[in-house]
Amino acid sequence: MEQASLIKSIYKRIILKITGEAFSGGEHPVNMHSTKKIADEIGAVHKLGVQMGIVVGGGNIARGRDLLSIDRAPADYIGMSATVTNALFLQAMLEKRGISARTQTAIEMREFAEPFIYRKAIRHMEKGRIVILACGTGHSYCSTDYAAMLRAYELNAEALLKGTKVDGLYTDDPRKKKSAKLISEISYQDAIKSNVKDIMDNAAFGLALDNPKKIPLHIFNIFEKNNLLKIIQGEKIGSKIF
Numbered sequence: 001m002e003q004a005s006l007i008k009s010i011y012k013r014i015i016l017k018i019t020g021e022a023f024s025g026g027e028h029p030v031n032m033h034s035t036k037k038i039a040d041e042i043g044a045v046h047k048l049g050v051q052m053g054i055v056v057g058g059g060n061i062a063r064g065r066d067l068l069s070i071d072r073a074p075a076d077y078i079g080m081s082a083t084v085t086n087a088l089f090l091q092a093m094l095e096k097r098g099i100s101a102r103t104q105t106a107i108e109m110r111e112f113a114e115p116f117i118y119r120k121a122i123r124h125m126e127k128g129r130i131v132i133l134a135c136g137t138g139h140s141y142c143s144t145d146y147a148a149m150l151r152a153y154e155l156n157a158e159a160l161l162k163g164t165k166v167d168g169l170y171t172d173d174p175r176k177k178k179s180a181k182l183i184s185e186i187s188y189q190d191a192i193k194s195n196v197k198d199i200m201d202n203a204a205f206g207l208a209l210d211n212p213k214k215i216p217l218h219i220f221n222i223f224e225k226n227n228l229l230k231i232i233q234g235e236k237i238g239s240k241i242f
Contacts, residue, residue: 007233007234008048008233009045009048009049009050009232009233010232010233010234011050011158011159011232012049012050012051012158013050013051013052013053013125013155013156013157013158014050014051014052014053014157014158014159014160014161014232015052015053015054015055015148015151015152015155015157015159015160015161016042016052016053016054016055016160016161016162016163016228017054017055017056017057017144017145017148017160017161017162017163018038018054018055018056018057018086018163018222019057019059019162019163019164019165019222020056020057020058020059020060020061020082020083020086021057021059021060021165022034022038022060022163022165022222022223023035023038023056023060023086023089023090024060029060029061030060030061030085030086030089035089035090035093036093037225038090038093038222039090039093039094039096039097039099040097041222041225041226041227041228041229042054042090042094042099042130042228043094043097043099044226044228044229045228045229045232046099046128046130048232048233049128050232051125051126051128052125052130052131053121053125053130053131053132053133053151053152053155053157054090054130054131054132054133055133055136055144055147055148055151056083056086056087056090056132056133056134056144057083057086057144058079058080058081058082058083058085058086058144059079059082060082060086061082061085061086062075062078062079062081062082063079067079072140072141073140073141074140075140076136076139076140076141076142077140079136079144080106080107080134080135080136080138081135083134083135083136083144084103084105084109084113084134084135086134087103087105087113087132087133087134088103088112088113090132091103091132094130099130100127100128100129100130101129101130101131101132102114102124102129102130102131102132103131103132103133103134104116104117104120104121104131104132104133104134105133105134105135105138106133106134106135106136106137106138106139106147107135107138113134116133116135116138118154118155121133121155122155122156125155133147133151137150142203143201143203143204145162145200145201145203145204146201146203146204146207148160148162148204149204149205149207149208149215149217150207152215153207153211153213153215157215158215158216159215159216159217159218160215160216160217160218161217161218161220161228161231162199162200162217162218162219162220163220163221163222163227163228164199164219164220164221164222165221165222165223166199166219166221167182167220167221167238167239168182168183168184168199168219168220168221168238168239169182169183169186169191169194169199169219169239169241170182170183171183171194173198182238182239183239184236184239184240185239185240185241185242186239186240186241186242187241187242188205188208188209188214188217188241188242189209191205191241192205192206192209199219200217200219214242216240216241216242217240217241217242218231218237218238218239218240218241219238219239219241220237220238220239221238
C-alpha cells in the first residue's frame with residue numbers, strides 16, 4: 001500500500017455515505033474498534049487531499065423495520081437522532097488522529113454541532129476539514145440514501161460513494177442465486193430497472209435521474225479494508241453507476 005498511496009485521487013471532492021452497521025460490533029450498537037477502522041479508512045483518503053462530506057446512517061441504533069409498531073414520522077426522527085450519535089463518535093475518532101472535522105445536523109443541535117449550511121460546509125471542506133452530516137435531510141419520509149444524494153448535489157461533489165455491507169449491484173440476489181454476477185458499471189437508467197432498490201433508495205435514484213448532471217455513484221463493501229482508498233485511486237471496486 002506504500003506505493004499505492006503515492007497515486008493521486010481521481011476525485012477532488014466526494015460525499016461518502018456510511019451504513020450505520022459499520023459502527024457496530026458484537027453486542028454494542030456503537031463499537032470503538034469498528035469506528036476506529038472507519039476513521040482509519042477515511043484518514044487514508046484525507047491524506048490524498050480529498051475534500052470529504054460524510055453522511056452517516058443510524059441503523060446500528062435504530063432501524064425502520066424495528067420501529068414498525070409506531071408511526072413513520074416519529075420512527076424517522078428516532079433514526080435521525082441515531083445518526084447524531086454515530087456522527088459525534090466518528091468526529092471524535094478523526095480528531096484523535098489529528099484530522100479536523102465538523103459535525104453538521106439538518107435539525108439544529110447547537111450545543112454540540114453546527115446546523116447544516118451548505119456554504120459553510122463547502123468552506124470547511126475547502127479548508128481541509130471533514131464535514132460529517134447527520135439527521136438526514138431533517139424531514140421524515142426521507143432516507144439517509146436520499147440525503148446523501150441531495151448533499152452530493154448541494155455541495156458540488158464529483159462523486160457519491162456508498163459504503164455498505166454488500167459488494168455492489170448484482171444481476172440477481174447473490175444470496176439466492178449463485179449465478180448472480182456483480183455489475184461493475186451501469187447507467188442510472190438501467191440500474192433503476194434492476195434490483196437497485198435492495199441496495200439504495202429509489203428516491204435517491206429519482207433525484208439523480210431528474211438532474212441533467214449525473215454524479216457518479218460507487219456502491220462498495222466498506223467492511224473490506226482499503227476499498228474506499230482503492231476507489232479514490234481509480235481501481236474498479238464494487239459497482240459504478242453513472
